Amino acid sequence: MVGEYDVLIKGGKLYMQGYGTSKTGNGFGDIKVNVTASTFKVENWAGDDKIWPHDTMYGAYKMGDGQQQLFDFLEMAISDKPITTLEDGLDNTYLIGFNC
Numbered sequence: 500m501v502g503e504y505d506v507l508i509k510g511g512k513l514y515m516q517g518y519g520t521s522k523t524g525n526g527f528g529d530i531k532v533n534v535t536a537s538t539f540k541v542e543n544w545a546g547d548d549k550i551w552p553h554d555t556m557y558g559a560y561k562m563g564d565g566q567q568q569l570f571d572f573l574e575m576a577i578s579d580k581p582i583t584t585l586e587d588g589l590d591n592t593y594l595i596g597f598n599c
Contacts, residue, residue: 504550504594506575508532513541517550528556531550537561538583553579561585571594 502519508560516525517586526546532539541556558577565572573596576588 504596506596507592512581513556515550515562517547523547526550536583540581551577555579557581559583559585561586 500521502517504518505516505522507514511529512527513530514525514527517523520524524542525545527543528541529541530541534555537560539558539560541558544551544556545555556577557580558575559582560573560575563572563574573594574585575594576582576585576596577595578588578591582588582591
């Protein structure tokens, strides 16, 4: 997964859309978040294999305050196997983003 990815979590779903020089695909699935452990699991994934080629996605995340608290900063790692830390996702997919 190389490029820009838009991720939206809303209504119990995770939606993801990818871009390279143009739109590369999209997908979505049912998300369950463990806020205490900062982990999540996405099941019933449907979408383009360029976005995620597996039926299930596991992840870990870390939220933080951005510069001058103008935005939320997100680090997110995803894997096809259960992970519990961001470092566990370094061999898979690691995303960094923000929300204004």
